Amino acid sequence: MSKQIPTLAQVAKIAGVSQMTASRALNDRPGVSRETRDEVLRIAADIGYVVNRSAQKLSGGRNGIIGIITPMLDNQFASELILGVGRAARAVGYETLVYTVFDEDRDAHRSLLGLLPQFADGVVAILPRESAWFDTLAAAHVPVVLIDQRGSLTNFPSISVDSYGGACLAVEHLAELGHRRIAFISGDETIEGVRDRRRAYSDTLGRLGLPQDPNLVVAGDLSQMRAFEAASDLLCLAEPPTAIFAANDLSAFGVIAAVREAGLRVPDDVSVIGFDDIPMAAQVHPALTTVRQPFQQMARAAVNTLLASIAGTEAPAARITLPAELVVRASAGPVSDARKKATGRSPKAVREVRKQA
Amino acid sequence: MSKQIPTLAQVAKIAGVSQMTASRALNDRPGVSRETRDEVLRIAADIGYVVNRSAQKLSGGRNGIIGIITPMLDNQFASELILGVGRAARAVGYETLVYTVFDEDRDAHRSLLGLLPQFADGVVAILPRESAWFDTLAAAHVPVVLIDQRGSLTNFPSISVDSYGGACLAVEHLAELGHRRIAFISGDETIEGVRDRRRAYSDTLGRLGLPQDPNLVVAGDLSQMRAFEAASDLLCLAEPPTAIFAANDLSAFGVIAAVREAGLRVPDDVSVIGFDDIPMAAQVHPALTTVRQPFQQMARAAVNTLLASIAGTEAPAARITLPAELVVRASAGPVSDARKKATGRSPKAVREVRKQA
DNA sequence: CTGAAAGCGCTAACAA
């Protein structure tokens, strides 16, 4: 039944006009009479014509595609952003294509150069790390917008979140709840936003006159597993924290698991705050108090900036920073020494339990 | 510094050969002397030549790209598969591009037709639901392989997992542990694999002579939240189950949360088994006993089948079904009435606690 | 083994 894929030439022929006229009509460009335009559109719809984006691109024009470059999509953070960019793009008539770069790739640069930039009018790059890909992207001669990267090393416009401010809110919240021994589980510090969170933690503690115990800052890697271990160690301290601030939600989940493993409860014995507000944060129990990254806003801002950059000759390298917001749910509560003493085990007992497992 | 993007013509000119010779050399085709080939390759690498895939595709050839079509990437299932296909493709010299279809789209069909098929040599479709997109895909005249879809309604080759067999393993495992009241939290039953799990649950119960209580089968939607509610209801039954089998891991997480919310423990009071074995399953506490979908194998099979389909004229519509495997971890244990009685609360008490929250 | 010609489907740039 379906013969060939219809081409512009066919549409034009049937409509009895030139390819250019048909092209103009289909792309909503000026220079076509209403009647002709309608006729062309009707015929196109009729025979199921769909523009060939490769040809469109090759011939030097725009093709209505935004490329998204991201490392591994197995983290919720990137997923949310991809979803958001997809929606935002669609809202303005653009399609999106996602290209995943694998860290393992030695010659990823070539692939990168050879893919999205050739297919898309512009690229949204979700590259949290200081990356060598920036140079590659720059060489591709395609408008680029970075997400979650201060871009201090590049000239690309970028969209980022005020991690520092958000983290301050988290620590302040805990302080207001009466916590004085607040721990921090850090993450991969090659990510600027993560470094900011750590700085904010220290600065806020200092500003509020709370004790800064080096033992309360432990290294994580943004994974649930690692946070579990880190939190377990924290709870084994002679003087364990009453609250733990994790560098991301996944880590916070690990912390909660560790607290439970130790026979303690959240938030009764230990308060926990995360960072990101991935969808699951609201669905776990107890619902996670966390700092929200405004994914939708970021995505919209990225798309808008990119579109401007595509349209204009040279967009000024804007650096947009969006505020993060504290979302108070159930995982952080007032400190309660009484309850804590009643339920808690001694550090040694806790350690023994863990060893046996 | 970076001038223009180098083209094949430039490479050819510098090498002092024709475009065709350069093309042949770069694509590893026969008909070029070793010396010439090496020289061309050297020059190409030298000036940083990268083939333009749009042009490649447009001119009627392959372009070494596999497209992946998936609905929303916010579920771990798809993420794993995307990752797997990406790796498998890369291993054989292909790149991948991901296109996300949004359910909301009314005219997604046109977009679909207009995107991946135009850019890629073939398409891997991760479309768990019986979908109208199949027709669209068929009209695109591109090799397609389906993942996780029996494909009963289509002629596309497909890769799927033996959900039925996997679910049987889960139920049998629980039975071996001594459980007799085993509940099932279902999912979106428009997904064939999910329907299979439910059938397997019933059949196995029947086969083993265990009681089939309709109250023990509750509707979920594969989300953590919904499973939490469903499991809470189950625990409020006059005669609650001692084990709960969830249609996917996310649901299982919700179940575990619900069990804890009810003041019970996993697996001491209630055993829980999931389905999928997403990475997080191994990282939560207690580590989830679950049925593993062989994502890597599925991905590899899909890529291989697709490649065959691209190479050969008409590949026979193969239907590959991979076995699922039970992964025994910590969330399911032997039934223990004694302990259960000691810790459990009465159904009414549980319900009251929930109401107050 | 190598090269010249033609064209994939489309859109800029020019005419008319």
Next chain:
DNA sequence: TTGTTAGCGCTTTCAG
């Protein structure tokens, strides 16, 4: 308002 010409970068013919 419309049509014509050229060409994007590559690969398929088909000749040498």
